[in-house]
Each structure stands twice: as C-alpha cells, then as structure tokens.
C-alpha cells in the first residue's frame with residue numbers, strides 16, 4: 001500500500017486551527033488487572049483532524065473509550081475545552097460536546113434512517129435533519145429505509161450523521177473505514193472531508209493508512225498501549241515506510 005505523495009516539508013501548517021480543544025496527559029487505563037494504556041498523552045486543536053494509528057490490539061479503541069468516559073478505570077488528565085473530564089460519566093461528557101461513534105455503529109435496525117436521525121435529542125447548535133440531508137444526500141434518498149436494509153457504508157454514514165444532531169465540538173470515530181469496499185471508503189472519506197471543512201475537530205482511529213493520511217493533519221502511532229511517535233501531515237511521504245512498518249503484522 002502506498003500513501004498519497006506530498007513533497008516533504010511542503011504542506012503549510014493550517015493557520016485556520018483554533019486553540020487546544022482536547023488535551024490528554026499521562027492516561028493509564030485498565031481492564032480489571034490488565035494495564036492497557038501507559039501514559040498516553042495527545043492533544044487536538046479546534047478544527048484539527050488527528051489520527052490514532054496502530055495494529056490490532058494496540059489500544060486505539062481503549063483510548064477513545066477512556067476519553068469518552070465509557071471506560072472509567074483510568075488515571076491521568078483529560079481536558080476538553082479546559083474542563084477536566086476524568087471524573088465525569090460519559091453522558092455528562094457527551095453533553096459537553098463530545099461524540100463517540102463506535103466501530104459497531106450501533107444504529108437501530110428496525111427504525112428508518114429518518115427515525116434514527118430523529119432519535120437523539122436535538123440540541124442547540126446541532127445539525128437539523130435538513131442540513132444533514134443537504135450535506136449527505138444519500139441519507140435523504142434512503143430516508144424511509146430501515147437501518148437493517150442499509151449497506152455497511154450507509155450505516156456508517158448514518159451513525160456519524162446521527163451524532164451531529166447533538167452539535168458536537170469533537171468527534172471520536174472508531175475505524176469508520178473498517179470492512180467497507182474501497183469505493184465506499186471513498187464516500188466516507190468525502191463525508192469526513194465535508195465535516196473537516198465545516199471546522200469539526202476529529203480524533204480518527206484507523207488501521208487504513210491511506211484513509212488516515214488523506215484526512216488527518218497529524219498522526220499518533222500507538223504500540224502496546226503507548227504513543228511511540230507523532231507524525232505531521234507534511235512528514236508522511238518521507239516517513240511512509242516507517243508508518244507502514246508500525247501497522248504491519
């Protein structure tokens with residue numbers, strides 16, 4: 001697999017990025033006695049797309065779950081818009097403007113696309129259904145189809161669109177390209193590019209390097225529960241082999 005070519009050092013830093021929206025410091029996380037994350041530190045600026053890349057079992061999903069408060073057995077500091085989250089339950093964290101789209105997508109199979117979109121309570125700043133349909137017309141076309149009748153890619157789009165209803169400031173996306181055909185992966189990529197253009201901040205967990213490098217401004221490499229490297233977008237081409245090595249089994 002090759003990644004998009006960029007001249008090393010050529011990409012300008014994004015002057016449009018805001019201040020730090022998420023700051024994770026020395027995060028340690030546990031499943032029972034099992035110590036899975038070791039002093040993970042990372043940060044995200046407003047409007048930035050940051051990827052977490054690494055092999056199966058590296059700790060990417062656990063990092064998202066810990067940030068979102070779904071996994072409570074953790075230590076360290078997680079600051080979101082300057083607010084410390086590490087003692088808050090996940091529903092409180094969601095109300096502060098963070099949204100998690102898990103790998104399993106969790107859309108409701110018996111409800112239609114529209115009903116799935118109507119289910120989350122619309123909050124101030126949340127996307128209206130019209131805005132969602134305008135940006136992602138495939139969901140309008142499928143509006144009356146049951147969740148179970150959607151393709152994997154459409155389910156993924158619906159799962160992402162649904163969380164926009166609550167007006168999140170930061171999206172945590174767990175392997176949105178997982179299990180999808182290349183042409184569908186491109187559709188999801190376009191959807192995320194649209195969100196990026198709208199100024200959304202995103203943490204993207206990926207094993208698909210091509211997909212991650214297309215979207216992300218920076219990459220954190222996770223190996224055995226630790227962040228071992230950080231690679232900026234403009235360094236990707238020069239460090240492609242290293243990145244591929246991190247992901248190879």
Ligand SMILES: Nc1ncnc2c1ncn2[C@@H]1O[C@H](COP(=O)(O)OP(=O)(O)OP(=O)(O)O)[C@@H](O)[C@H]1O
Nearest residue numbers: 031034036054055056057058059060061062063207
């Ligand atoms: N519920 C759980 N109970 C115990 N151990 C777990 C649990 N979930 C994950 N683990 C272990 O924690 C480690 C990190 O898993 P995690 O799911 O975060 O990895 P990942 O990088 O997201 O990889 P994948 O793409 O396979 O999900 C792995 O060793 C995994 O076996």
